[in-house]
Amino acid sequence: MQVVFYNPYLNRLKDLNDDLYLSMQGGVSVWSALAHLYLKQFNYKTLLLDYIPKDEAIIIFHPRFTKFLKREKNLKNKILVATLADARNKLNFVDYHIVQNPYQVDNYSFFVPHFPQPKILPRKKDKIENISFKGEKQNLDEYFYSNDFLKKIKALQLNFLIESNEKWRDYSNVDIILAIRGYDKNMWIKKPFTKVINAWIGKTPIIVGDNELAYKYLKKNKLDFIEVSNKYEVIEKIKYLINNPSFYEDIVLNGIERSKEFSIDKIVKEWINIIEEIKNRGKRKSLKKEFLKLIKLRSF
Numbered sequence: 206m207q208v209v210f211y212n213p214y215l216n217r218l219k220d221l222n223d224d225l226y227l228s229m230q231g232g233v234s235v236w237s238a239l240a241h242l243y244l245k246q247f248n249y250k251t252l253l254l255d256y257i258p259k260d261e262a263i264i265i266f267h268p269r270f271t272k273f274l275k276r277e278k279n280l281k282n283k284i285l286v287a288t289l290a291d292a293r294n295k296l297n298f299v300d301y302h303i304v305q306n307p308y309q310v311d312n313y314s315f316f317v318p319h320f321p322q323p324k325i326l327p328r329k330k331d332k333i334e335n336i337s338f339k340g341e342k343q344n345l346d347e348y349f350y351s352n353d354f355l356k357k358i359k360a361l362q363l364n365f366l367i368e369s370n371e372k373w374r375d376y377s378n379v380d381i382i383l384a385i386r387g388y389d390k391n392m393w394i395k396k397p398f399t400k401v402i403n404a405w406i407g408k409t410p411i412i413v414g415d416n417e418l419a420y421k422y423l424k425k426n427k428l429d430f431i432e433v434s435n436k437y438e439v440i441e442k443i444k445y446l447i448n449n450p451s452f453y454e455d456i457v458l459n460g461i462e463r464s465k466e467f468s469i470d471k472i473v474k475e476w477i478n479i480i481e482e483i484k485n486r487g488k489r490k491s492l493k494k495e496f497l498k499l500i501k502l503r504s505f
């Protein structure tokens with residue numbers, strides 16, 4: 206059975222063999238072109254297509270491409286697998302989901318860790334000077350770019366950096382990572398723990414919020430990350446890292462060891478196990494009649 210990563214936007218991608226380039230093209234590329242590339246490097250056969258083939262196949266797609274699937278007439282012999290990412294809800298017309306947060310697992314949803322950022326440049330300095338948020342500003346709690354927080358950072362003779370895209374892999378000049386999305390909701394249940402893995406590889410301590418389930422799943426010991434119960438604790442945690450260099454170094458060494466659990470090779474093996482399990486299970490019997498109805502009406 207063919208295994209197809211479906212991405213109708215393939216013509217927008219300039220280099221399908223460069224993992225760093227693909228990692229910076231957005232989630233739909235990470236969940237299609239990048240996954241396909243790593244599986245190919247592992248000699249596991251998959252296809253990366255911008256169309257749905259006629260033959261029997263497993264179609265792995267990002268929820269953003271649902272609108273394209275609505276136009277397809279040739280889904281009767283397909284097993285549909287949605288890479289859920291952080292989509293709002295699971296899709297009721299697919300056979301299986303691949304999720305990035307282990308708490309989303311159910312009988313028809315498989316967890317696979319997000320790939321770490323390719324080609325990370327680890328920290329190469331001693332003095333604590335720069336605090337960084339690796340991501341888009343809109344995903345950072347607004348307190349951390351308020352005058353109050355920035356004044357406190359400046360008083361410690363530190364800099365606060367919001368770094369996106371091309372800077373996501375560069376930890377060489379970063380001393381502490383801040384990864385708090387905000388406390389405007391009780392718990393973040395769909396986000397991955399990738400920021401922690403990247404920080405481990407980058408040899409940089411990371412401060413996280415205690416309102417993310419993925420981080421709680423990941424935690425094995427107190428050195429994995431520094432957890433805060435509210436955003437106002439961050440300054441005190443930064444001070445503690447500054448004043449306790451041996452604790453800082455212990456965190457770095459622990460992260461180096463823990464990151465080995467999430468190598469690209471190990472995550473690729475998880476992908477292969479999931480795909481093979483889906484092959485063995487086949488199409489969800491409970492959905493088969495509904496699929497035929499939906500395909501006939503082309504209304505899903």
